[in-house]
Amino acid sequence: MxxxxxxxxxxxxxxxxxxxxxxxxxxxxxxxxxxxxxxxxxxxxxxxxxxxxxxxxxxxxxxxxxxxxxxxxxxxxxxxxxxxxxxxxxxxxxxxxxxxxxxxxxxxxxxxxxxxxxxxxxxxxxxxxxxxxxxxxxxxxxxxxxxxxxxxxxxxxxxxxxxxxxxxxxxxxxxxKNKGRLVIQTEPPEGTELKPFTTFVDGTNVNPEGGILLDTGSHDVSIVSDFYRNELRTVTIEKAKTENLHILFRDITPMIRLFVPQGSLVFIDETPVENYEMLIPTVPGDHTIKIVVGNYEIVKTLKAANGINYNVSVSMDAVVSEEE
Incomplete structure (x- = not known):
């Protein structure tokens, strides 16, 4: 049988x-x-x-x-x-x-x-x-x-x-597969339309539309644009899972932030600053900043470039010494 x-x-x-x-x-x-x-x-x-x-x-x-x-x-x-x-x-x-x-x-x-x-x-x-x-x-x-x-x-x-x-x-x-998917969602600054940008993952130019299939592990994401500030992120990809990355683009306009004593008078290119507690937008190029505190006057210059914020601070100190 x-x-x-x-x-x-x-x-x-x-x-x-x-x-x-x-x-x-x-x-x-x-x-x-x-x-x-x-x-x-x-x-x-x-x-x-x-x-x-x-x-x-x-x-x-x-x-x-x-x-x-x-x-x-x-x-x-x-x-x-x-x-x-x-x-x-x-x-x-x-x-x-x-x-x-x-x-x-x-x-x-x-x-x-x-x-x-x-x-x-x-x-x-x-x-x-x-x-x-x-x-x-x-x-x-x-x-x-x-x-x-x-x-x-x-x-x-x-x-x-x-x-x-x-x-x-x-x-x-x-x-x-020993891979996962990265989905990048981008959003322009409020009140504006989305403008062109380029996406890099681990230094390689990729098309983010529809998601990017990546090996598991950590990956560096870089987004560059002539219209927005550069965005750098590190993401971790898990096997057979989708990782969502949300990017809110920031305006490329250079900004000035002032840290000065209360009651100071501040002028940028001879124009008085009404509210120096807020970020102040400016344009690329050379600028003169004058700060008046009581009887003291301080003048500084800076060269602004797109995509960079500048902090301008005034510090006052008292020195105590002893004599015999």
Missing amino acids: KLKGKMVFAFLLLTACTFAEDFRVHKTNLLGAETEDKNQSVSVGINDSVILALPQDMTFVQGLEITIKVPKIVTEWRDSVAWSLYEDISPVPSEKRIDYSGKRVFVGTFANRLSQIIKIPLSEDSDIKEDAYSQFIKISDAQKQGFIFLRFQLAMKGAGDELTNAKISVSAKPIL
Whole structure:
């Protein structure tokens, strides 16, 4: 009986597969793979199929990991149950359908293993590594069709009820990229329209529209413009998460801030300053600042440039000395 099972499996290997085949399953089961790194599972029969729906948002997904667990009876009947992966499936699978046509891209059995791990890359830049503990399988149109079609079937005749009625556990989870997304939201100064700017991440010019996919870890963000002050930020990117960065642009006009004693008289370019507790806008170029405190007069000059604030302060001190 076991030899017969091996002969049937050898035939299945030969049919994995250069042409589309028509086949029927006992039941179609649906299993969704969420975007989070966690398992979703379903229990299926020996002759069932499982439709593993891919996440709608594939931004952070580089592949799918499928874990199949079988009861001991399956391993006792070596190579008695086969599993297959298909592409070009039609019609569109649903829980109400059992008849399909598709191209078998891989077929295998469980031999003496109680579980089987399958890893399927889903992106061109996938860095999923092949290893000795899982089966690495590429399915060319998986992301395009939006699902993985997994089929089970009894690969031998004459099996007892315990085997034919056995249940198989199928679970799936996405394999996430070691990346996150940075979304930069910019806002112009109040009452103005947004003007051009350039964004750099780690010194590289990037287009922030729609978000920027970055490796996990810390990144330096620099935004420069001829119309706004430069903005520098450091952000931390977490795996498969979105980091939002809000930038409120500041006017490039140079500003003067005065720190002077109460009651002082202040003149900038001979124009009296009415309220020296507020920031005072000015224009680029040379300026003369005169501060009068009682009988004392102080005159300073500064050369203003766009994007810089200037603090002008007056300090008064009393010196105490002793004499004999």
